[in-house]
Amino acid sequence: MSLDTDDEILQDFLVEAGEILEALSGQLVELEQRPDDLDLLNAIFRGFHTIKGGAGFLQLNALVDCCHIAENVFDMLRKQDRAVTSELMDTMLNALDTVNTMFDQVRQGQEPEPATPELLAALERLTLAEDEVSAAEPTAADDTADSGDETAESEEDTAESEEDTAESEEDTAESEEDTADSTHDDEDLSAGNEPTMNEGSEPGEPGEDITDDEFEQLLDALESGKQEKKGSKATKSAPAASDSADSGGGDSDSGGGDSDSGGGDSDSGSGASDEEISEEEFEKLLDQLHGEGRFDPAKTLAGEAAASLEDEATPAPEKPKPNKSKKAASSEQASKAGDDDEITDDEFEALLDKLHGSGKFDSAVSDKYDQDTIRQVTQAAEEHRAERDDVAAKADAAAPEADKVEKKTPAPAEKSTAKADSKAQKPAEPAATAPPAAAKPAPAAAPKGGGTPEKAPIQQDTTVRVDTKRLDDIMNMVGELVLVRNRLVRLSEAGDDDETTKAVSNLDVVTTDLQNSVMKTRMQPIKKVFGRFPRVVRDLARSLKKEINLELVGEDTDLDKNLVEALADPLVHLVRNSVDHGIELPDVREQQGKPRTGKVVLSAEQEGDHIMLSIRDDGGGMDAGKLKTLAVERGVMDQDSADRLSDKDAFNLIFAPGFSTKTEISDVSGRGVGMDVVKTKISQLNGFIDIDSKVGEGTTIRIKVPLTLAIMPTLMVTLGEQAFALPLVNVDEIFHLDLTKTNVVDNKEVVIVRGKPLPLFYLKRWLIKGAVTHGEESGHVVVVSVGTQKVGFVVDQLVGQEEVVIKPLGKTLIGTAGMAGATITGDGRIALILDVPSMLKEYA
Amino acid sequence: MSIQATKSSEDDPILQWVTFRLADESYGINVMQVQEVLRYTDIAPVPGAPGYVLGIINLRGNVVTVIDTRDRFGLPSEEVTDNTRIVIIESDGQVIGIMVDAVAEVVYLKQSEIETAPNVGNDDTSRFIQGVCHKNDQLLILVDLDKLLSDDEWQEIAEL
Structure with a gap:
């Protein structure tokens, strides 16, 4: 299937x-x-x-x-x-x-x-196994092989007897649960007032069909079930569950039911989660309360409310049960348990909506709220009151329950207020809407519940999922706005209209803010990448029999989503390297007077508009001499150039293609992502990678990447009439040059800069058709570095540093050698962004 | 290529065509593929681009490639005049500008009025022709844009 x-x-x-x-x-x-x-x-x-x-x-x-x-x-x-x-x-x-x-x-x-x-x-x-059994059983199994002694056995005995106790407890619990179950079933049959009970997708009969008597009955049944529920929980002494049971115990049933169902929801989470849940519930309850009036004006408000709450309560506590009685919970059970959960949520929603609109409830609940809310709510309440005075008594009866719920959730109450506020205004319009309307929200909520049944308790922030594509679009549009702003700024500089200048500078500020906030929406904490490392390191360390402590620093540093994704692979590779090649075996470390446990520190921090990532280990470090020898052996360079390399340059050799210091490839590192691939990847992100090492002390690898990929700092130059942008990452320096003082070596023009020869290229000859470049006496030279190589480009004019939004070239032009894309300059013209490495490859 | 029918009178749908002039001939392109028509603006040449690509323009913040239709149709290039237009078309998901001598009008043609083009050999021009239409003593050459822009065709041109 x-x-x-x-x-x-x-x-x-x-x-x-x-x-x-x-x-x-x-x-x-x-x-x-x-x-x-x-x-x-x-x-x-x-x-x-x-x-x-x-x-x-x-x-x-x-x-x-x-x-x-x-x-x-x-x-x-x-x-x-x-x-x-x-x-x-x-x-x-x-x-x-x-x-x-x-x-x-x-x-x-x-x-x-x-x-x-x-x-x-x-x-x-x-x-x-439970209690000691749990400890005893696996140990016993293990031990038997080794020693197989009586201790294990006797332990097992104890264990068994305890297990029995546990089981009997469970039995009690189960039987109690049965009662609860049956009540729940009864109610389901007779009442059928759970719109979402039937899998949440088919709205059931709205509860208005239920008579008061039935409700009363149900209420009673549920109450007893509830009591038992609590009892069973206490017996089982699940700390959190009993917490909620306790808190529920003192309260009215509906209150208790509420808290219990919450317990089921969150699986009797810790105190903190309890709170969250209560807030959730609370919100729902409010919904519920609002829905009442619209749903069924004149009837059984209190009874229904209580009953429906009870309804909720019953399936919910039932939930932890199958889990606890584990033994061999079948998949069916399990899935059912899952369903129960969702249904509970949905039911809640449905009920909430049902109750929604009851003025009485609103006002009762809102007593606890700040005055604004009260006013709004009361207004709404008044309307309903007029319509159904006879409801009043019953509604009031229900009020205490609401109060109790409130009592139980003192902390979140404030937050809920806001929500209640908005909801409280609703009753006015849907006040007397027909029951189907009430039932409607349920199916709507159901699919949602399916996907995110319990997200809410974990994440209480109000968040919206947005397609990345949409964010990209917004980003793009903001880019346009920035360009228009740039144009305006230029225009206003030309004129001298004070008002215009003011308006434009205002626009300038707002646009910058907008740009920043839009950028932020795309930002993600680097935790997303870092998060996988503890596992990676742990597994590696275990398989390599090393002892390694991984330290993560600056996990909350934000950077562009695309970057987060793009950095994942290189980082994994580098960390694996550190663990595999860097950190020595514990015994070796001990001999060298280091602690047995090696340390790998992965850190991230923001440095201006860049992010600095570093991977530091306190392992063996790299031997520059050895690297040089290897480089010569591998034919990466000759002996002379190798000798001239500084230590730092030697370390950078590991990024050269075809260079691996490990003679054999372990299954840990050497999985195809070589260091040169890492370097290439980082360069693609407009980043730098730098390595530093000391023999015996460890290695540090630093990666510097821009905060975002969407905007690129460039150096604008002109050739003839046309503007070109050189990515600033490539640019080393610029200087003015007397072009008559160049030398020709091997048919190439060369200029001596600080004692070193620098190959010189006339960009105009490459990029402008039919350009004449001879006979010029002086020019601007931009020194760019590509890898370890440095070359100078002669350009006509230097415009300055500019942040540009990269626009991809169309399908017909994509892949054109030397062009990374295009951008639109402040005056609305087009500038091509040069891809220096590919340009050199094509033309030089 | 999908031919969009604006009005369908049974089996003979009426189609709209934007006509433009190139050298002394009139050409027509399906109106559904035309996004807009621009006056000539500065085209930034792209170094290293194929010869039929004039360069790129800034279309309200989007970079659009402009191709030289004359070059494509094997016609000698001409000076830019006041009438020169860039027709922004969308074909196969990509937005491209084609530079033409002038844009004339939108004409309505019945499907039945369109005749298949006379096969005049392996001429560059005939390659992209979808059909011709004789109306008011004028011959309108209907261009198949998808063919005009498709990669295979480009490939062939490049190899010629």
């Missing part, structure tokens, strides 16, 4: 899960360093859970299975039923790899292949 890759939900999931997977790999490695970090554990747990949820919705059962078990393991870890060990981490990283593989398959539109039974079994083993 192939998957429909055009499916929006799937795409959402891919984006979402892709990001999570990326983060997970970093978090897992981090976890190994800080095994007791509860926040981290929770984050990882949530990560797996979110992927599972999404996958479940999309029925990617293989993925669900794998994530589910992984999630279980982390559930145990965070409950401290199990300790983080290297072996465990290996298995988990393995699991992550498997998930990644499946994910790639999904991305390619294939059904993911199930994880290998071995992996599943290994994971299963990790989840099975």
